[in-house]
Amino acid sequence: MTMIDTQVCSNVEDGNGLAIINSKAPFSSAYGKDALDIALIFGSFEQKVSLFFQGDGVYQLIDNQDGSLLSIKDYLKTFAAFEFYDIEDIYVCHQSLANRELDESFHIEGVNVLQSIEFSEALNQHAHILRF
């Protein structure tokens, strides 16, 4: 195997900010809430953070859900505060919605529905990525 010893990337080529990929449905685990906490702290430190929803993660955006019926503190309501935290880059994978027979009825404004290639390109603009 050959690997170039020099660092191929300069800071100029590096993207900026953090992307968080949400891949889990909202209620059976704490992954969504744990990811949200990270997003909000980055927002409050005025660091760029973008949210990506893929796979079952798209269920976190769907309208008319009610976690309180399950005695779960409904952290999805906090999504409404994204604007306050300057979290404006929110992307959802179109294919993931289509596979689940979901339309684009989200419980927050400003969600960008992207085809796989654009979704991948948007993700690619970031310096660091976490996935929950």
Added chain:
Amino acid sequence: MTTLHLVRQSAFATNDFAQCLSVLAHQDAIVFMDDGCYNLKHSLLNSLIERIDNSLALYVIANHAKARAIETLVTINKVSMTEVVELTFNYNKVITWQ
């Protein structure tokens, strides 16, 4: 902008590898580790190998595959953990699929 993808789950159990493939770009690389090594025998990998050009690099951590008695393919580079660390800095960023 390139990405190193660390795949840690078997596609026979979860969709993580399929989701990785949906965001994979031309100059990216994949490292199979932990139960991600089982993907070496998954049809998703076969179809990936058929459609990739030489720009996409595939790696497996040698002892993670060997421990699981998985035969490695010639198209997949066997690496040590030290080489995974090196790869980390040869790509712009890392996504862990677990």
Added chain:
Amino acid sequence: MKTLAVVVTTPPYSHLTITALNYVEAALQAEVEVIGVFFYQDGVMHANQNISIASDEYQAIQHWQRLHQNYQLPLHICITAAEKRGIVCDALDNEKVNQAFTVSGLGELVELTTKASRLVQF
């Protein structure tokens, strides 16, 4: 400069943690500057003093302690994640927190992410 920050979300009794440890140790040996490991979700269980893993099994906690001692590797646990898992992070009485670990908030993760040229999650 190669700087690395690592996020660990798996507990000491998960075999996935062995991979994280091997990776971090390989980075330290390769003289990568590992600016910190941030333990989140079940990862905070590493700082729990009450965990006892059979002596013939892999001792993840001891290995983190060893890396902390040999390389001055900063190990941060997320306080919110720790407290909800029964790890009492009281400043006066923190006997439940392993001393190799620093009790931090998510702000520490922001700090590490901003400073590191690579962020790797395990």
